[in-house]
Amino acid sequence: MCGMSFKLQEAPKVHEPVKAKFPVDVKILTQNAKRETVYDIIVLGGGPAALNAAIYGSRAGLSVLVLEKLPATGGFVVNTALVENWLGVESMSGFDLAAKMASHAAKFGAEIKTMTEVVGADLTGKVKKVKTADGSEYFGLTIIIATGTGHAKLGVPGEKEFFSKGISYCAPCDGMFFKGKKIAVVGGGNSAFSEAIFLSRIAKEVVIIHRRDAFRAEQALVNAAKKIQNISYLLNSTVSAFRGDKKLTSLVIKNAKSGKLETIQFEGAFIYVGLVPNTKLLGSGTSETSVGLAGVNVDEKGFIVTDEKMRTNIRGVFAAGDVRATPLRQIVTAASDGAIAAISAQEYIGESGIKEHLSEIKLIKPN
Numbered sequence: 001m002c003g004m005s006f007k008l009q010e011a012p013k014v015h016e017p018v019k020a021k022f023p024v025d026v027k028i029l030t031q032n033a034k035r036e037t038v039y040d041i042i043v044l045g046g047g048p049a050a051l052n053a054a055i056y057g058s059r060a061g062l063s064v065l066v067l068e069k070l071p072a073t074g075g076f077v078v079n080t081a082l083v084e085n086w087l088g089v090e091s092m093s094g095f096d097l098a099a100k101m102a103s104h105a106a107k108f109g110a111e112i113k114t115m116t117e118v119v120g121a122d123l124t125g126k127v128k129k130v131k132t133a134d135g136s137e138y139f140g141l142t143i144i145i146a147t148g149t150g151h152a153k154l155g156v157p158g159e160k161e162f163f164s165k166g167i168s169y170c171a172p173c174d175g176m177f178f179k180g181k182k183i184a185v186v187g188g189g190n191s192a193f194s195e196a197i198f199l200s201r202i203a204k205e206v207v208i209i210h211r212r213d214a215f216r217a218e219q220a221l222v223n224a225a226k227k228i229q230n231i232s233y234l235l236n237s238t239v240s241a242f243r244g245d246k247k248l249t250s251l252v253i254k255n256a257k258s259g260k261l262e263t264i265q266f267e268g269a270f271i272y273v274g275l276v277p278n279t280k281l282l283g284s285g286t287s288e289t290s291v292g293l294a295g296v297n298v299d300e301k302g303f304i305v306t307d308e309k310m311r312t313n314i315r316g317v318f319a320a321g322d323v324r325a326t327p328l329r330q331i332v333t334a335a336s337d338g339a340i341a342a343i344s345a346q347e348y349i350g351e352s353g354i355k356e357h358l359s360e361i362k363l364i365k366p367n
Contacts, residue, residue, distance in 0.1 A: 042140035047075025049321025052338030074098025158242030166248025
């Protein structure tokens with residue numbers, strides 16, 4: 001899973017990526033082009049939405065390229081200690097589930113490239129172009145943006161300074177560094193509770209700090225946490241600052257009702273206070289009609305706006321999973337989005353007739 005690129009040899013036969021022949025669409029095809037392959041679908045991202053899009057696209061006989069910036073595919077799933085709400089699987093580690101997803105996508109012919117960060121995109125023409133950090137350029141008839149989300153920050157003093165020095169956003173990654181210690185988990189949603197349960201097996205004491213007295217997490221997770229003796233709660237409370245010297249030693253806690261500040265000793269803090277979309281290459285927006293740098297409409301929080309077929313405002317460009325504006329962000333909904341996006345991409349390719357005209361398009365080779 002951690003290699004730069006892989007493609008299983010036993011994959012069933014699919015349409016080969018198209019080779020362009022004659023010059024036309026010079027607007028989007030630059031003289032720095034390094035490839036002559038035009039994929040049917042290029043998927044940006046490597047989480048459940050991206051991988052399911054790859055599966056459905058490949059099974060439809062389309063050539064699919066998946067570009068993932070991290071060393072392994074899977075998105076947040078990789079760092080989830082235990083997945084218990086994936087249909088048909090009662091319990092499985094997130095790492096194992098992510099590995100199965102990638103293997104499944106590769107089996108049907110998808111080409112998956114990890115450690116390949118997309119830094120720019122030109123989506124204006126009939127053939128789309130994406131540019132990666134290593135200077136490579138890839139071309140596709142359609143693009144599916146499935147870049148997922150990142151962890152929201154509290155934005156309080158000390159958070160940046162003590163990151164990796166006591167502050168973390170990933171319990172499975174860093175939990176073992178806090179064996180036998182007192183740690184805080186900030187947040188009240190599913191991530192906060194699932195990671196608090198995971199950390200309770202490692203830490204001496206886990207304190208969940210939440211700004212309200214009610215939780216957003218599923219009741220099943222809340223009930224499970226309440227049964228664990230070394231998990232306690234600070235409710236109606238927020239973190240005002242992180243303090244320490246070379247590493248984190250305490251949190252300044254503010255009571256949301258009284259406004260009173262209190263410094264409490266902690267040796268670690270795990271923060272789960274929401275998600276922000278990974279749409280940096282698209283720019284940011286301030287309303288539902290905002291247009292990012294790549295021309296894709298985003299909402300006031302930066303999430304991509306789509307219709308029920310995952311279509312964005314740009315023809316041939318789709319979005320799927322947590323990166324789009326959606327009321328629920330779960331593995332199952334992301335995977336569903338990916339399937340819809342791939343089928344919509346297939347329909348677009350067929351209805352537009354673009355493949356029949358590719359003989360008129362040439363990717364200009366470098367000098």
